[in-house]
Amino acid sequence: MSLSNRVGAVTKPVTGVVKSAAKPLKRAGRRMVLGALDARNRQRLRSAPPRDGKQIRILLLHANGMGGTVRTVFNLAGHLARTHDVEVVSIVKENAEPFFPIPPGVRVRYLEDRVAKPKGLLSRFPSRLIPKEEAAYHWFTLRTDIKLARYIRSRREGVLIGTRPGLNLVTALLASPEVVTVGQEHMNLTTHQPSVRSQIVRRYGKLDALVTLTETDLRSYEAKLQDRPGVLAQIPNAVTPLTGGVSPLTDKTAVTVGRLTWQKGHDMLIRAWVHVAERHPDWTMRIIGAGKRREKLEASIEKHGLVGKVILEGAMKEVGPELAKASMFVLSSRHEGMPMVILEAMSKGLPVVSFDCPTGPAELITHGHDGLVIDFKKIVPLAEGICTLIEDQDMRAKLGAHALETAAGYDMEIIGNRWETFLTSLLQRG
Structure with missing residues (x-):
């Protein structure tokens, strides 16, 4: 056997040993981080005031994009802004202007502006917080991880609403006990990849509430979740008011x-x-x-x-x-x-x-x-x-x-009132 072959034969087992040894170290590191978070949360909880819902923050992937989730989030935010301090927190900004108009009384905060500023070195590294099989994984980077984690940990009060599995999972992991956490499901449980569903089943129990759009999906979550959030509820989206009249149904x-x-x-x-x-x-x-x-x-x-x-x-x-x-x-x-x-x-x-x-x-x-x-x-x-x-x-x-x-x-008045009632009952649970 040549020297290069002998070196290769030795290197492969050594590499395998290093990789196998790295896994327990990663798990141990993760346990240490989670333990530190739990300890910090317990410390915060001892001095925390009663939770309230005056401030509502809604995590959204890209507020300036187009699509049903963006439209319905703006619709709900506009209704809640009548009686609450509402801010939509967009993880990224990839278009200079919003596709849909921002409702009166609603602010939009962008965690990462990819239009005005260069992405930077951290944007070259993949996300470690978002599951790889999450449908929007390619939008997230190590840079967005840091900005998202800092934002969530900075919250000391109010309600924090996630609008997709990755954001719900990060919220469940990082949110402080003073914050009321709500996960929204804008698709349905069965459409998510197996590894994502696995994390949903394990981690959603840390949320205060989960809201599905349909009764069918609510039943799926009731059957699958190992540890349920404090409240499981179904609230449909409200129909968006559109311009134009009613169709005469005459055009072919x-x-x-x-x-x-x-x-x-x-x-x-x-x-x-x-x-x-x-x-x-x-x-x-x-x-x-x-x-x-x-x-x-x-x-x-x-x-x-x-x-x-x-x-x-x-x-x-x-x-x-x-x-x-x-x-x-x-x-x-x-x-x-x-x-x-x-x-x-x-x-x-x-x-x-x-x-x-x-x-x-x-x-x-x-x-x-x-x-x-x-x-x-x-x-x-x-x-x-x-x-x-x-x-x-x-x-x-x-x-x-x-x-x-x-x-x-x-109508938004009907669905909006359901959200108000839901949030009130959630806060009353303590």
């Missing part, structure tokens, strides 16, 4: 709104429209939204001969007037939390045709009353549902009228 147009991602299932919608176009070539499907799958969707539209029949409109800040031009709304998502866009469409008097994806559509839509719920991922039944509403104007009008009534039940 269907519409959907959502980011051009795999989750939203636009590829399945395009395949369904092949069947629709065969029976109703004068109808058009408009897809409003932007995203990384645009080129693939354009290729699919061309492949299926649907150019001019399925139109990718791009992102729009004001979707209300566009919804009001359509005669029905279609949702083809593979999974959702609680698809607010269904309620937004209903608020314009649009009947909805939607896959029964996990979770949300079946809780928002009453089949045959304000929309049609289609078996999940069934392309031809989705097309049949669309054609049913195209061909039956009376049904379209009836479902649209009921859709308006359904949307009214999710």
